């Protein structure tokens with residue numbers, strides 16, 4: 001089974017096909033998560049469209065659900081379409097998601113999570129099933145709560161867990177605030193890795209530079225990063241470069257992305273969205289942004305815009 005010590009987090013509204021492709025053009029052997037897809041949508045919706053992927057290596061499909069039968073059916077469909085790693089979302093605190101018994105609320109029901117994980121694991125022995133959780137929810141945030149949760153989930157034989165190192169408040173706080181306000185507790189995650197040494201454990205939450213990541217890698221198997229990839233991509237690139245995950249220069253990666261887009265029928269502004277975070281904090285960004293809309297109206301505008309980005313990007 002391929003698994004990486006560096007992962008790009010699932011991010012709703014961002015981690016689409018273009019974003020995942022761009023991450024693959026930038027990095028070698030980094031696990032890239034999809035946006036969360038509800039198992040109901042996979043089973044009863046347009047699975048072909050929802051699960052569209054050009055290259056399944058190192059792509060992790062994140063699903064949301066709490067019905068073991070639907071989880072299993074969704075895992076079957078995803079496996080048949082080429083996915084070899086499925087992650088169950090046990091970290092999203094949004095109230096809409098909670099109403100569907102999806103996300104962080106499931107930390108309170110470890111046996112439900114275990115049943116879903118077990119059901120998905122039964123689909124095929126080549127399918128990796130992982131869980132992404134928080135360290136706790138509401139006032140249930142002590143170590144024993146997390147241990148009870150993990151004991152039950154890991155008893156299924158699941159060997160791959162990502163822990164966002166802060167708890168989630170299930171009411172009265174927006175998902176955005178829930179990613180910032182609850183305090184980070186890396187030590188809690190490090191203690192879990194010591195307790196479950198056979199489990200491949202990634203830590204997530206608040207990593208901004210190489211030294212922070214390097215320190216975490218002394219304690220756990222991997223680090224997952226989210227917002228740097230959509231806000232300050234050059235900082236993400238700096239981390240990946242020092243960890244040895246970079247594929248040449250950013251310009252090389254942009255050329256690879258242009259080649260990918262050339263073979264893709266659907267090219268418009270959304271194919272450039274994943275590149276916008278490269279523009280953070282550099283002088284030519286404003287003019288590049290304003291040129292984008294104009295170029296989008298022309299045939300070949302996407303590639304032309306990337307050419308200009310390659311010319312102007314500081315080395």
Ligand SMILES: Cc1cc2nc3c(=O)[nH]c(=O)nc-3n(C[C@H](O)[C@H](O)[C@H](O)COP(=O)(O)O)c2cc1C
Nearest residue numbers: 009010011012035036089164205206207225226227
């Ligand atoms: C815009 C956005 C959308 C997100 N969507 C998801 C999601 O679909 N599933 C999930 O497990 N986490 C989701 N998250 C949480 C991230 O995966 C990650 O846990 C969080 O951002 C903390 O990591 P960071 O500090 O490196 O950003 C989302 C985060 C952001 C910023």
